[in-house]
Amino acid sequence: MARYMVLGTNALVIPKQPFADRYGTTIDQQFGETVDRLVELGLVENTPVSIDLTLRGKLYLANVGKSFASDMSRMKPHPAGVDLQRGEGLSLSGIVSR
Secondary structure (H helix, E strand, O other), X not given: OHHHHHHHHHOOEEEHHHXXXXXXXXXXXXXXXXXXXXXXXXXXEEOOOEEEEOHHHHHOHHHHHHOOXXXXXXXXXXXXXXXXXXXXXXXXXXXXXX
C-alpha cells in the first residue's frame, strides 16, 4: 500500500478507486492522518476521486512521497552514484552496496 502511494506521488496524482479495488480498503482509512497533514501543509489536495499534488507539493515531491513510506523504508540508505550495470556504488551513508 505504501508503495502504491509513493509511486502515485511520483505520478503527481494518486487515484483512490484502484487503491480500494486492489487492497479492499480506502486511502483515507490507511493514510488519512498523513493525507490530512499534507493538506494542512498545502502539499496535496484531497478530492473525492484522487489525492493531487499542489504546485507546492510538486516542489517537495520527494518529501511528499517519503511521508507514505514505512518507518523501516525511511531508514534505509539510498544509493548515490550507483553503477547499475555492475550493481555497486556508495550510498549516502558511505556503505558500499552490492
